[in-house]
Amino acid sequence: MTTARSWLASAQDSPFGVHNLPYGVFSTAARPGRRRIGVRIGDFVLDAGGAARAAGVPSVLLDADSLGPLLAAGRPAWAQIRAGLTAWLTDETYRNALSPLLVPVAEATMHLPFEVADYVDFYASEHHATNLGRIFRPGAEPLTPNWKHLPIGYHGRAGTVVVSGTPVVRPHGQRKAPTDAVPDFGPTRRLDIEAEVGFVVGTPSELGTPVPMDGFAEHVFGVCLVNDWSARDIQAWEYVPLGPFLGKSFATSVSPWIVPLEALEHARVAPPARDVEPLPYLDDRGGEPWGLDIAMEVRLNGHTVSRPPFATMYWTGAQQLAQMTANGASLRTGDLFASGTVSGPAKETRGALIELTWNGEDPVKLPDGSTRAFLENDDEVTITATAPGPDGAVIGFGEVTGRVLP
Incomplete structure (x- = not known):
């Protein structure tokens, strides 16, 4: 089975392609007080909550300011959200809706992604x-x-x-x-x-x-x-x-x-x-x-x-x-x-x-x-x-x- 390829050019042959999709929490200089869940794709950070809304399947798990709610949701939810992100980033029909939600990595300030319990x-x-x-x-x-x-x-x-x-x-x-x-x-x-x-x-x-x-x-x-x-x-x-x-x-x-x-x-x-x-x-x-x-x-x-x-x-x-x-x-x-x-x-x-x-x-x-x-x-x-x-x-x-x- 061949891995699907993203419509995003910088994700092609990248260690942060659709085969990876790691999660983090970021903010930007324009809105430093607003922390959002981001997914690394190529040279960009995708606003995950915004992507879900743009795709018509809003998720409270992705609209949080920390990964905590997503972590607590369990493996079925993790798998479902990962499948959704993969689909949105590989289906050309989502390009126009998601492109404005991509923040260059260099412009993102990264934060501790979850509250450490122990x-x-x-x-x-x-x-x-x-x-x-x-x-x-x-x-x-x-x-x-x-x-x-x-x-x-x-x-x-x-x-x-x-x-x-x-x-x-x-x-x-x-x-x-x-x-x-x-x-x-x-x-x-x-x-x-x-x-x-x-x-x-x-x-x-x-x-x-x-x-x-x-x-x-x-x-x-x-x-x-x-x-x-x-x-x-x-x-x-x-x-x-x-x-x-x-x-x-x-x-x-x-x-x-x-x-x-x-x-x-x-x-x-x-x-x-x-x-x-x-x-x-x-x-x-x-x-x-x-x-x-x-x-x-x-x-x-x-x-x-x-x-x-x-x-x-x-x-x-x-x-x-x-x-x-x-x-x-x-x-x-x-x-x-x-x-x-x-x-x-x-x-x-x-x-x-x-x-x-x-x-x-x-x-x-x-x-x-x-x-x-x-x-x-x-x-x-x-x-x-x-x-x-x-x-x-x-x-x-x-x-x-x-x-x-x-």
Whole structure:
């Protein structure tokens, strides 16, 4: 089956063609106070609510100022609206009605697309976990005994999830180097990034009812990019015994576009072979695993420093969701859970500076002759990603960018 083509010229062979149609929330300089749901198509943002009205099928779900109502509506509504958008953007008869509703991407201000209910971050890359184990526990087994039995995660701070482009203020906290007698308080000296993929929950679940792996597609609306900024010196001092806290909670950046799960059907792959048999609630060997072939790129001040491959992740999004609710914890519309740092087997595929520089021992060299062990003030980090789509098409995720302020 050949994918339909849009009547919009810039959507032809674009990573934001009709095979993708990611959702976001935007405003314009002409009406800065009016936030609208937009759908990315080629080099434009389509006013989704206006498009529905122009097509004669107005939808209150698309007329909202946030994706929240659409997320809560559930998969049948998601599928119906996606089918409508595809029809309007591929049928020439809608061109005249929809063309005035197209806003150039450069003229759209993007906002946080949904209210984040809860935020959970996992630790699902074997390569990342192994590298950190070797850095901090040299000579010992790098993976903790539980790592291959369950997806490890921590519960983050939903209120500090920010949209791409939001500056990141260098956080303060307690720090204590191994040679210091006592801790001190001040700005982090080891500000880091973590290139991740995030999953956005739409349909909620009942308290006390776990969500099995085969419920993943019924509850997860779509996928975004995440930068889980990390203050490594603050984290190192505080995380024993309860885990990350102030070293993580100051900011988590997300991309403004949410790629629908349906757009990623051609990106599905089997995860790497596992050498420890998972318990039944995490065993995906008999079904269709939710590994995803997403190619990421990390740029520091415009220079590419890493290309992490999401297909190498040991634990999939479906397993992470099953683990997150295994104790009966409920899902809420707007829950965000992230994969943890995406890292591959080679140095140039590591998704965090702590790995790329081996805890600062081997700094990254930039084209201007400077080096970085960790981030300096005014540094800008951008994460982008693509995935395979139908008929050789490419799925784009946009970008998540943040600049460090003092």
